[in-house]
Amino acid sequence: MKPNINFIFIADLHLSLSATAKTNIFLRLLERYAAPSNHLFILGDLFDYWVGDDDINNPLFSTVVPALRALTDAGAKLSLMQGNRDFLMGEQFAELTHGEMLSDPYLIEIHGEKTLLSHGDQWCTEDTEYQAIRSIVRSNQWIDDFVKLPINERNNRAQSYREKSDASKVNKTAEIMDVSIQTVDKAFETYNCRRIIHGHTHRHAHHKQLVNEQTLERFVLADWRTRGQALVINESGYLDQFFD
Numbered sequence: 001m002k003p004n005i006n007f008i009f010i011a012d013l014h015l016s017l018s019a020t021a022k023t024n025i026f027l028r029l030l031e032r033y034a035a036p037s038n039h040l041f042i043l044g045d046l047f048d049y050w051v052g053d054d055d056i057n058n059p060l061f062s063t064v065v066p067a068l069r070a071l072t073d074a075g076a077k078l079s080l081m082q083g084n085r086d087f088l089m090g091e092q093f094a095e096l097t098h099g100e101m102l103s104d105p106y107l108i109e110i111h112g113e114k115t116l117l118s119h120g121d122q123w124c125t126e127d128t129e130y131q132a133i134r135s136i137v138r139s140n141q142w143i144d145d146f147v148k149l150p151i152n153e154r155n156n157r158a159q160s161y162r163e164k165s166d167a168s169k170v171n172k173t174a175e176i177m178d179v180s181i182q183t184v185d186k187a188f189e190t191y192n193c194r195r196i197i198h199g200h201t202h203r204h205a206h207h208k209q210l211v212n213e214q215t216l217e218r219f220v221l222a223d224w225r226t227r228g229q230a231l232v233i234n235e236s237g238y239l240d241q242f243f244d
C-alpha cells in the first residue's frame with residue numbers, strides 16, 4: 001500500500017530579522033512536519049527579502065537553513081519556489097537544505113490530480129508597471145550585476161526597492177494587484193489541469209468555478225501575520241492548518 005503522503009503548501013511568510021515571532025512559528029511548523037509522510041512546498045516569499053545565497057552571515061540564514069535541513073534529514077521532502085521578494089534564493093540554498101528548486105509555474109500530480117503551483121505574481125498581468133519591473137530584475141544581466149555588489153550594498157538596495165514598491169501600491173486598486181482571472185483561466189487551459197495553488201496576493205481563498213462541466217479550483221495561500229497558514233492535501237481531502 002502506498003503511504004498517504006501529506007502535501008503541505010505555504011507561501012508569503014516574509015520572514016525578516018524584525019519578525020522573530022513568525023520565524024519561531026515557522027520553526028515549529030518544520031518540527032511538526034519532520035516525518036517521511038510529508039512533502040513541504042514553500043511557494044515563494046519565505047523571506048521578506050533575500051540578497052543571495054552567499055549572505056551566510058545573515059542570522060536568518062543560520063536559523064532557517066539548519067531547520068529545513070532537519071526536516072529533510074527526518075525524511076520529509078522539501079520543494080522550494082522563488083517569490084518576488086526572494087527570487088535570489090537559488091540552487092545553493094536548495095542544496096544546503098536538501099530540497100529541490102521548482103520552476104514557476106510547476107505542474108505536479110497530487111494523489112492523481114494534476115495541480116499547477118505558482119508563486120502567483122506573474123499572473124498579476126493587469127499591473128503592467130509591476131510586470132515591467134519584474135522582467136528587468138529577473139533578467140540574467142540584472143541578477144549578474146546585483147550579486148557582484150557587496151552584501152551590505154545589496155541590502156541597502158533591497159530596502160530601497162521595497163520602499164519604492166510600497167509607495168507605488170498606494171495608487172493602485174485592489175483589482176489591479178490581484179491575479180488576472182483571464183490569465184489564470186489560460187493557465188488552467190495550457191496545463192490541462194483542474195487545480196491551481198498559488199500565493200502572493202495575500203487573499204486567502206478557495207475559489208471554485210464550473211467550466212465545461214468540470215470544477216476548476218484555485219487555492220490562494222494566506223500570508224503569515226500573527227499566525228501561519230498551511231494548506232494540507234492528502235488522500236482524505238484538504239484542510240487549512242493554522243499555527244501560532
Ligand SMILES: [Mn+2]
Binds near residue numbers: 045084085201
Ligand atoms: Mn509575493
